[in-house]
Amino acid sequence: MSVLKITQNNFETEVLKSDKPVLIDFWASWCGPCRMLSPVVDEIAEENPHIKVGKINVDEEGDLAASFGVMSIPTLVVIKNGQVVNQSVGVVPKQKILAML
Amino acid sequence: MYDVIIVGAGPAGMSAALYTLRANLSTLVIGKDGGALEQTDKIENYFGTGGVISGKELLEKGRLQVENLSGEFLTEEVVAIEWAESFTVSTQSNKYDAKAVIIATGNKRNTAKIKGLDRLEGKGVSYCAVCDAFFYKGKDVGILGSGEYALHEAMALNGLVNSITVFTDGKEISAEFPSDMKIVTEPVDEITGEEKVSGVRTKDGSEYKLDGVFVALGTAGAGELARKLGLPVENNRISVNPDKSTMIPGIFSAGDCIGGVLQIATAVGEGAEAALSAIKYLKSLNK
Numbered sequence: 001m002s003v004l005k006i007t008q009n010n011f012e013t014e015v016l017k018s019d020k021p022v023l024i025d026f027w028a029s030w031c032g033p034c035r036m037l038s039p040v041v042d043e044i045a046e047e048n049p050h051i052k053v054g055k056i057n058v059d060e061e062g063d064l065a066a067s068f069g070v071m072s073i074p075t076l077v078v079i080k081n082g083q084v085v086n087q088s089v090g091v092v093p094k095q096k097i098l099a100m101l
Numbered sequence: 102m103y104d105v106i107i108v109g110a111g112p113a114g115m116s117a118a119l120y121t122l123r124a125n126l127s128t129l130v131i132g133k134d135g136g137a138l139e140q141t142d143k144i145e146n147y148f149g150t151g152g153v154i155s156g157k158e159l160l161e162k163g164r165l166q167v168e169n170l171s172g173e174f175l176t177e178e179v180v181a182i183e184w185a186e187s188f189t190v191s192t193q194s195n196k197y198d199a200k201a202v203i204i205a206t207g208n209k210r211n212t213a214k215i216k217g218l219d220r221l222e223g224k225g226v227s228y229c230a231v232c233d234a235f236f237y238k239g240k241d242v243g244i245l246g247s248g249e250y251a252l253h254e255a256m257a258l259n260g261l262v263n264s265i266t267v268f269t270d271g272k273e274i275s276a277e278f279p280s281d282m283k284i285v286t287e288p289v290d291e292i293t294g295e296e297k298v299s300g301v302r303t304k305d306g307s308e309y310k311l312d313g314v315f316v317a318l319g320t321a322g323a324g325e326l327a328r329k330l331g332l333p334v335e336n337n338r339i340s341v342n343p344d345k346s347t348m349i350p351g352i353f354s355a356g357d358c359i360g361g362v363l364q365i366a367t368a369v370g371e372g373a374e375a376a377l378s379a380i381k382y383l384k385s386l387n388k
Contacts, residue, residue, distance in 0.1 A: 011149045032183065036331025036348060058235065061356045071313065072223040072237045089223030090148060093340065 003045045006054035014054060017080040021101055025069070026075040028059050034074045036052065037091050041076075044097060046087055051101055076087045102198045104127045104189050108179050108326070109205035111136040112365045113356025115163040116372030117203050117379070122170035124380045129197060130167065133320060135160040137209040137357065138365060147365045165249065166275070171301065178264075179206075182326050184349060193249040193276070200386065201293055201379045203341060204354040205322045205372060213269070215245070217292030218316065225298025225313045227348045229329050230257035237262045237313050243301050245270060245289065245311050246317035250325070252276040254317040268301055275357040285309070323358030336360070343369060345375035346382070 004014055006024060015022050024065035025041045027034035038055075058065040058073060068077060068084070078086040078100050085099040105121045107114045110132025121128045139154035150159065163221055164174065176361035177192035188202045218226055227233040234257055241260050244255050247269035255265055255278060270287035278284065292314050294300070300310045319327070324337035332347050333340045338360040347354050355371035359365050 028232075032231065032329060033331030036144075049250050065236075069224065071225055071230070071297065072227050073220075075223060076289060077378065082180045090228075090328060093333050 001047055001049055001051075004052065004054040006056045006064070008064060011064060014052070015079055018052050018079075020050060020052045022054060022079045022084075022091065023097070023101060024077045024079065025053070025055045026058050026065055026070045026077070027055060028073055031073050034093050037074045040083050040094050040097065042092065048098075050101070054085075059087060090101055102187060103127045104202065104383055105129075105201045105203060106131065106188070106197055106206035107203045107205060108132070108182070108190060108257075109135070109136065109356065109358075110164070110174065111138050111205065111206060111207050111356060111368065113165050113207075113372035113375070114148065115204065116162075116203035116369040117205060117353075117355060117376035118167045118172045118372075119170065120373055120376030121203075122167065122172050123374075126383060128381065129173045129175065131177055131179055131192065131197070132206075133178045137363075141195070141292035144365065147296060149256065173349070178249050178320050180250050180321050182330055183350075184215070184330065184351070188351060191253075193253060196376070201351045201353065201383055202381060203372075203375045204323055204326060204352065205356045205368075206248075206321075206326065207359050208324075208337065208357040209319060209322050210223075211385060215289050215292060217298075218303070221292055221294055221298050221314075223277065224296065225311075226292060227296060227313060227315050228325060228381075230254040230317075231329070233313075233315075234258050234261050239263050240312035241310065242313040242315060243264070243268055243309065243311045244317055245317045247272040248320065248325050250276045250319070250321040251317040252278055253321075254315050255279075255282060258315065266301075266311065286361065323354065327354075344378045345371060346378050351379075351382060353382075 073087045076088045104126035105128045107130045139157040164349045181191040183189045189196045241264045243266045260301045266283040269286045290302045324334050327339045340355045353375040355375040356368040
């Protein structure tokens with residue numbers, strides 16, 4: 001599945017009301033480590049149709065980032081049934097991300 | 102632009118330099134000192150020394166070999182490695198470009214853990230000022246550290262945050278911080294906060310109210326450099342492939358900073374492997 005751009009406008013329908021687990025990648029263009037993690041997240045989206053994958057640009061969606069308490073990027077968050085079940089900070093290997101799901 | 106910059110002038114870094122130089126690659130070795138090996142008095146388990154040798158003597162001989170092959174040495178502290186199309190290695194005063202980088206900085210031994218650091222990582226504790234400065238606009242932050250690396254991190258925050266307090270954790274200041282930054286030399290007891298960082302408590306019981314704490318203790322080690330590049334780090338060690346390449350094409354790593362048995366023999370071997378992989382990588386660029 002392709003990666004969704006998550007904004008304040010689609011957050012409720014795409015994330016909170018999703019019937020699939022959602023993996024969210026909080027990122028920004030100035031963040032070097034985010035550039036490393038991004039292609040890994042893309043791969044996960046492609047290879048795992050049973051989950052939904054979204055990216056949140058913290059520069060544009062400061063309120064969303066704040067509502068998750070994101071203070072370091074990259075941050076990954078896994079949401080199931082509208083609840084945060086797992087969270088990680090920094091670049092993590094693909095296997096670890098898959099284990100978070 | 103150098104073909105290869107090697108960060109770290111211990112046995113792994115210098116062994117790598119011997120290989121890249123012999124492959125006719127322009128090579129710069131940047132290191133603050135000889136690391137763990139320099140501190141070792143007697144070495145009896147390393148092949149070819151004819152008996153007992155001191156770490157210092159072994160380093161000097163190795164360095165001479167590198168210099169005889171026209172390798173360049175710089176005694177500076179590396180504070181950051183960045184990549185775009187090529188790599189830029191920054192020290193406090195200079196920047197050097199290279200097509201490939203070998204990280205062989207060794208690993209910090211016996212660093213005492215400050216309470217709260219692990220628990221609050223990502224919740225106000227940050228290891229990357231340039232990544233996370235954005236979240237602290239107009240806020241009060243602390244920096245853990247006392248040297249050039251701490252200053253480098255402080256400058257990435259300066260002007261954006263409301264105030265910067267430098268906690269040296271009992272160490273003497275060894276860099277010139279701007280005068281508007283408050284310096285606290287008392288050892289740090291704990292990073293406080295439940296859900297997120299609320300401040301720093303020093304051993305004398307003083308409490309400093311802060312929104313975030315940036316960690317830049319000592320010199321920038323492999324873990325710090327790798328984190329900022331976006332390389333996976335586990336237990337402060339860089340994860341490498343069997344050929345000593347990393348997730349970033351053009352970056353290789355060897356020696357104590359990738360873990361293992363922390364021996365001179367393995368560091369030298371890994372340095373050779375990293376260099377051979379770097380040579381192969383640079384050849385592939387020229388095709």
